[in-house]
Amino acid sequence: MTVPEGEENAREGLFSFLSRRRFLKASLVVGGALLGVAGGSLFILRGRAPNVDGLQALDAHEYQTLKSLVEIMFPRTDAIPIDVESMDLPRAFDEFLTGEPKHNVQDLKKALVLIEFGPLVFDRQVSTFSRLDPEARLAHWKSWAISDNLLRRQVSVAMRKFFNLVFFDHEAVWPFIGYPGPSLLRSRSVKQ
C-alpha cells in the first residue's frame, strides 16, 4: 500500500523546522562541538609534555609516549641493573625515522597516538598510556601482543622489534646477558 501523499508529508513535517540544509548545518555544528569537547578532553587527559630539544621527526608528546613505553619494556632489575633513560631510546627512534619514507613516518606516528590513548580506547580507562602507573602500563602493553585486534598486535611487534634490537645491541647490557661482545674486537687476526 502506498502512503498517501499528505501522511508522508505530515511525518516529515514533525521535523519540518529542519530543512535538509539546516539539518546538515546543525549536525555539523553539534558534531563539531562534540568532537571539540572530545578533543579537548583528550588534550586535557594527555596533558602537556615536557619540552625535548633536538628532535627531528617526533614531537614532545610522541617522545613522551615512547619514553613511557621503554620504561616498562626495559625496567631496571637486579639481573640487568641498567637505567634505560640513560640510553635515550626514544631519541634513537627519532633518528631512525629521519631515514624512513614519509608514509612510514606517518604510520608510526599514528601508532604512537594509538598507544598513548590505548587505555581509553581499548580498556575504557580514563587515562593515557603515559599517565598509567608502571605496573598498569605494563599490563596494558602486554595485552597488545595477544589482542584480538590485528592492528594492536602489529604495533606491538613493530615496537618490540625496534627497541629490543637497539637495547640489547648496547654494550652496557652485554655483561649481564653473558655476551662478551663482537668477536671482531676479540680477534687479533682480522683481515681488512
Place this chain on the structure above:
Amino acid sequence: MSGAIVDLSKESVPEGITTEICIVGSGCGGATAAGLLAEAGHEVVVLEEGRDLVGAERNQRDSKMYDQLYMDRGGRATSDLSVSVLQGRVLGGGGVINACDVVPMPEPVLAHWAAKYGLEDFEPGHFGSFQKAALDDLSASRIPESLVNSANNKLRIGAEALGYHGEVMMHNRVGCQGLGTCLIGCPIHAKRNPRMVALPKAIAAGARVFTRARAVEIRQPGQELKELRVRTLDPLGYHEQEELMLRAKVVIVAANAIASAQLLLRSGIGNLQVGRNLMLQPQLPVIGFFKEEINAFQLVPQSYAVTEFEQEDNQDLGLWGYRIEGVMGTPGIVSTLLPFSGAEGMHEMTRYNRMAASLLLAPDQPSGHVEVGRGGRLIIEYAQRPDHQERLRQAVYNAARIYLAAGAAYVVVPTAPPLVIRTTADAEKAREITFAPATAPLLSAHQQGTVRMAPSERDGGADPDGKVYGTRDIYVFDSSGFPSSASSHTMTPIIAASRMLTTKLLTRI
C-alpha cells in the same frame, strides 16, 4: 679491460650510458650472470641498491648491520607483519647475509619441475652439471667439526638420543675463524659468495658495477634498446637523490623474488602472472634453554640439521618435508624474537648464553603475491596455508622433544602468548599454535616465485629461458622464476639456475 665498482652516492656517472647488458641486482643470480657474460666478452653494467660494505665496516653490531645490509633496514615484512622478509641489500646480495647453507635442490623436485611445469632444462641429468658448477663456485665443503657451535651440538645430541637422522651441513666458507656473526656479514670475508667470486671475475672482465643505484622503471620493453630509469641514493641508502637514464639491449632482472616482481610491476611489464605465486618458505624459531652456559654466539651459527623429517611429503607437490636446523644470532636480533615484556623479558635475555635455537624450515606452496601500491609502495601479501602451519606444528613438537632429550630445562616457542614446554607431554601444546597473523615470529629467507617460468604464457610470467613474456630481451635470472619451492636453501639453486639460463642466453647474443 678492467671494470670498476662505482658508488653513485659519491660519484657521478656520465648521462646517457648505453650498454649491451644491464643486470639489476648483484646477488647470487645477478652476479653469476655478470661473471659469465663479462668473461664471454659482453659489455655489462650491474645495478645494486646497497653499497659495498667490506672488512671491518661489517662491525658485527645488530643496529648498524641490519640497517645497512638488509632491505628496508631489516624491517621488510608482509603487509600484516606476520612474516619478516629477510632480503639482502648490499653488493653481493643475499650471499653476504645468509648462513652459508649449501643445499642443492633435491632430484625429485627437479624431476617435478620438468614433468609438471614443463621446464625440461631442470631435468636432473641436465641441471645436475649446473648444480655441480654452482658447488664449485661456492667452494662447497662439509663444515669442519671444530666449527660446529654448541647450540647446534645440542640439537645433534638430542636428535641422536631419539634416534633421528641429522648431518653437519655443507657450507661455502674458506678460512672461517668462527666469528659467529654470519647473518650480519663476515668481516673477514670467509664466505665464498657472489661478492667474493663472481663479481670480481665480472669486474676483471670489464663489468661496471654501480652501487647505491635503484632501478625504478624499465621503459620500451618491446624495443631493441630498453631504457632504465635509475635513481641514485644517499650514502646510507635512505633517500633517493638524482635520476639518470641508462640504455641496454638486454636487461636481466635478478633483484630477488620480491624486488624483481616489484620492478616489473612498476614498469607495467609482463602479463597477469607477474607478482603472483609468491612463496616465502616461512621459518619458525624454537629456543631451548639450558642450565649450563652454551655460548652459542661463537663458531658457525647454523651448522647442524635434523634431516629425519625431510621426506615426509608427497613429492608430487614438489615439497621435501621439513628440516630442523640449529641457528644462533647476536643478542639484538635474538631478543626481537622473544615475546616477553618487562622484567620477564629482561630475565629471559639474561640466559642468552644458555640458549640453543633452531629454525624450522618447511617448504611452502605458492600462497601470496607482490603488488605495487600508490607511489610505488611495495605490498607483500601472504597467507600461510593450513598444510604449512600443520607441518610447522609437527616440527615444533619434534624440535621441543629433541631439546628436552638434549637436557634443556625448558623450550620456548616464541609465539604470543609464548608457549613454554618443560616436559615431553608439554610438547603436545604445539598443536595449539594458531599462527594467527602477527602472533608468531615467522622469518622468510627464501623468497621464490612471482615471475614463474612456464612454457605457456597462460601459466607463467617468463618462458623457460627466463624471458619475461611480452618483452624483447628482458629476463629474470633469480628465484622469481621458480615454479614451486626449490625445497631447500636457495643460494645453490639460484646460482645453478642463473648459470644455466646465462649459458642459454650466450647462445643467442
